[in-house]
Amino acid sequence: MTRAREALDTWPAGSYDDSVLAPLWLDTPDRPAARPPATGIVHTDLLVVGGGFTGLWTALRAVERDPGCSVVLVEGDRIAEHATGRNGGFCEASLTHGESNGRSRWPDEYDRLHELGMRNLDAIEETVERYDIDCGFARGGTLTVATRPHEVPHLEPDRPGFLDAAAVRAHLDSPTYLAGRHEPDGTAVVDPARLAWGLADAAEELGVRLHEHTRVQSVRRRGAGVEVTTGGAVIRASRVVLATNVFTDLLRRARWSVVPVYDYVLATEPLTDAQLASLRWDPAVGVSDSGNQFHYYRVTPDRRILWGGYDAIYHYGRSVAEEHADRPATFETLARNFAATFPQLRGIRFTHRWSGVIDTSTRFCALFGTAHRGRTAYATGFTGLGVGASRFAADVMLDLLAGEPTERTRLEMVRKRPPPFPPEPLAWLGIQATRWSLAREDATGRRNAWLRALDRLGLGFDS
Numbered sequence: 001m002t003r004a005r006e007a008l009d010t011w012p013a014g015s016y017d018d019s020v021l022a023p024l025w026l027d028t029p030d031r032p033a034a035r036p037p038a039t040g041i042v043h044t045d046l047l048v049v050g051g052g053f054t055g056l057w058t059a060l061r062a063v064e065r066d067p068g069c070s071v072v073l074v075e076g077d078r079i080a081e082h083a084t085g086r087n088g089g090f091c092e093a094s095l096t097h098g099e100s101n102g103r104s105r106w107p108d109e110y111d112r113l114h115e116l117g118m119r120n121l122d123a124i125e126e127t128v129e130r131y132d133i134d135c136g137f138a139r140g141g142t143l144t145v146a147t148r149p150h151e152v153p154h155l156e157p158d159r160p161g162f163l164d165a166a167a168v169r170a171h172l173d174s175p176t177y178l179a180g181r182h183e184p185d186g187t188a189v190v191d192p193a194r195l196a197w198g199l200a201d202a203a204e205e206l207g208v209r210l211h212e213h214t215r216v217q218s219v220r221r222r223g224a225g226v227e228v229t230t231g232g233a234v235i236r237a238s239r240v241v242l243a244t245n246v247f248t249d250l251l252r253r254a255r256w257s258v259v260p261v262y263d264y265v266l267a268t269e270p271l272t273d274a275q276l277a278s279l280r281w282d283p284a285v286g287v288s289d290s291g292n293q294f295h296y297y298r299v300t301p302d303r304r305i306l307w308g309g310y311d312a313i314y315h316y317g318r319s320v321a322e323e324h325a326d327r328p329a330t331f332e333t334l335a336r337n338f339a340a341t342f343p344q345l346r347g348i349r350f351t352h353r354w355s356g357v358i359d360t361s362t363r364f365c366a367l368f369g370t371a372h373r374g375r376t377a378y379a380t381g382f383t384g385l386g387v388g389a390s391r392f393a394a395d396v397m398l399d400l401l402a403g404e405p406t407e408r409t410r411l412e413m414v415r416k417r418p419p420p421f422p423p424e425p426l427a428w429l430g431i432q433a434t435r436w437s438l439a440r441e442d443a444t445g446r447r448n449a450w451l452r453a454l455d456r457l458g459l460g461f462d463s
Helices: 003-010 053-065 099-105 110-130 149-155 165-171 192-205 273-279 328-341 386-402 426-444 449-456
Strands: 040-049 071-074 090-092 142-146 162-164 179-183 187-189 209-211 216-222 225-230 233-242 258-268 286-289 295-299 305-314 350-361 367-371 376-380
Touching (some): 053 071, 053 192, 053 386, 099 110, 142 149, 149 179, 162 165, 305 426, 367 386
Parallel strands (some): 040 233
Antiparallel strands (some): 225 233, 286 295
């Protein structure tokens, strides 16, 4: 038997053995050179800490809203190095992690939140066009699919847009699909790293000073402003935005607000014309299945399939460490589930595998706050929605720093903080119990006593 034949007969075993442990989006010679670190004494009206989407949108929106404002952005590593360059590139309108989660938490203002989210996505699209950011932005919406019988009713068969098994397979052909729903306007797919690099260029053109490899060591109130120290600079700012997301140690009050959860991703080699045609897939449409342990997947601009999700791994003690990046058990699960979903792609190889840390809050969407008597603002807890919701968060934080109530800052979602996560070992025990229970619900279609208790406490989530 030839090696090629052996590979086909054992697929997907070994399908990622030759892959590189690197985010597809960042593994390119087009990645911009790093800006130099900040040095000496720096004075600015606004300092933004963090070079991911939240920080980049904040810097850009600050100078768009007030062209006379001086803005400095510092990043401890590289622009887009962490969650921003490691996600699936789904840019969603939702600010609340879906309608069910939003309506259950903010029933009186959900319709307003939905409207603001759609306006936010429109503004992102307009920004991409205005600054000519080449990031593969395509607004084809999301196809949500059911792969178990008990998931079909959740797709609301009586509402327009429902797709039965034959109809959904006409959109994307998989023998695992029982039904689907296509929401055509609420999601775009992008190359997230190129979007971030484009935002950085646009901000720089408008006068923002960007510094990479500038890790902040402390933040404290000083006189009428805030003083921030790094390894090589002292930065004195009238106002500060902390856009560090999962890395929240700079403010004690934010340390218990989120937990770091690792998400894992595979990307295939580029598809041939025949392979893409066999799927009947519009590359502008992103896909998600309906389970609690759900996969998200899409076609990249160079015609690979990005396949992520399912496992969400929390490490004891809120650990964020290099050794968590490569998890063979999860990558094997991802490859096996991919093979079951797309058997017509038998033998395809994965070229990239990677992981990223999701800043998860107890309400599964962003939370906001201020410190240093209103001179510092922060947002965190995006729980996987940061590609789109980060722009909304930027405007919220700038509103908070301005000190004048706005439509955004009057929202209950903005004004009220969710419950914090408990200390260890309660956090680890609770998260493991929840993961096990959600997996059982996927298998049975029923929420157990633990999940029902979380629902009553306002801590439950049904994807």
